[in-house]
Amino acid sequence: MKDPIGGTSRVGSRGRNLEDLRRQNLSTVLSLVHANRSMTRADLTHATGLNRSTVATIVTELESLDLVTVSQPVDTKRVGRPSTVIGPSPRHIAVAVHPDKDAISIGVVAMGGRVLREFRFDVERAPTAVHVVNTLQALVRGLELSEGGTVLGVGIGVPGLVGARDGVVRVAPHLDWHDEPLVQMVAKATGLPTWAANDATCAVVAEGQFGEGIDEDNVVYLNGGAGGIGGGVIVGGQLLSGENGYSGELGHMLVNSDGGLCHCGAVGCLETEVNRDDLLSVVGLGDAESSLLEQRLREAYGEEPAVTALVDRQLDFLGIALRNIVNIFNPGVIVLGGFLGAVRNATGDRLLDSVERAALAGPSSEVRIVSSTLDENVLIGAGELVFRTILRDPTSASVGSPTSAREPEQVAAS
Structure with a gap:
C-alpha cells in the first residue's frame, strides 16, 4: 500500500536541483526497505526504475548514515551472481508509548516495524499524564546508556482525541485526561522530539504497513x-x-x-x-x-x-x-x-x-x-510517527543524535 504518514513510495520528478533529487532518491529507497523490512538490490532497482549503479550509490550512502545494513542472501536459486540484501538498520530507534487505563506500555522500535524491547508497567488505576511522563523519563535515561543507538524521538499512541497541530490531548475519557499538553510535557522531560496521535490511528498505520x-x-x-x-x-x-x-x-x-x-x-x-x-x-x-x-x-x-x-x-x-x-x-x-x-x-x-x-x-x-495478527501494532504505529521525519529526509540522520539538542527537565510528581 501507499505510505500513509510519511516517506516516498516511488521516484517522482527530478526535483528543483540535483540535491533535491538525491534526497528524494534516498527517501525512496529507504522507505521501500523500511516498508518491506528487507529487499534485494535487484528488487530495489526494479521498484524504483533507477539503474543499478545509481541504486548501489544510494545504498552505499544510506549504509554510511547507519540507516541500512547490507548482507549476502542466505540462499538463492537464481542463476548468476546473487543480489545483496538491504535491510533497515537497528541503530536508529524510536521510543513508543501507549498509556491505557490498566498499564503503560513502552517499546523500543526499530525501522522495519520491529519492536526490539517492550516494557509494561501495570497500574491499579488510570495513570495521570504526569505519571506517564515520569515513567518515560526514567526509562529513556536508561535506554540512552544501554541501547547504543540513536534515539530519534518519542511517539505516543493515546486512547483519546489528540490535536494533530499541537499534540494536546483534548480528552482521553478512560484516562480522565482533559486538555493535557502531552507532547510538550514529554519533549520537555526527555529532551527528545515528540509526536502523539490516537492509538487506533497508530495501529491502522502499522496494519497498513506491516500487518x-x-x-x-x-x-x-x-x-x-x-x-x-x-x-x-x-x-x-x-x-x-x-x-x-x-x-x-x-x-x-x-x-x-x-x-x-x-x-x-x-x-x-x-x-x-x-x-x-x-x-x-x-x-x-x-x-x-x-x-x-x-x-x-x-x-x-x-x-x-x-x-x-x-x-x-x-x-x-x-x-x-x-x-x-x-x-x-x-x-x-x-x-x-x-x-x-x-x-x-x-x-x-x-x-x-x-x-x-x-x-x-x-x-x-x-x-x-x-x-489482527500484528503484535504491538500501537507501539509500531507510534514508532512510525518518529520515523517519518528520517524517511522523508534520510540525510537528517547525519546531524547526530537529537538527544543532544537540549537537556531534559524535571516534571512535577504525580
Missing part, C-alpha cells in the same frame, strides 16, 4: 481494549485524519437507539453496547486474565446459554457498526484487534455472515474481515 493491510489501499482498523473501542481509517492509501486529527472515533457510532448512556453523553454508542468487561464477567475472568478471553469464548460459545446470549447480542451490535463502515468506506479489509478479534476468532463466520446480509451487495462482497 493485514499490506497491499490494501483501503483499510479500517477497529480495536477493542480496556478503555473502549477505537478506530482508524486509511482511504486510497492515505490516513484519514480529519481537520485536526480527530477522525476515526468509530467507537461512538450509534448502534442502539435504546441503549445505555455512554461517557461521551450520547446513548447507544458502539463501545457502550460492545465491551470487554461484560465478556470477561460472563466467562468468569478478571481484568488480569483478559489474555484468556478468546480461549474461554471458544469453550463456552454455543455451549453455555448465558455466554452465547451475550456474545450474540454484542455480535449483532458490532455487525451494525461494520455494516455502516462497509457502506461508507468500501474497505478492502477490516482488521479487528483486542477483544473484538478474540470474539471474531471464537465465533467463526457469524460476524461476516451478518455483515454480508445487512450491508450493500457491492462493497460487502469485496471486504475481508480479519483479526
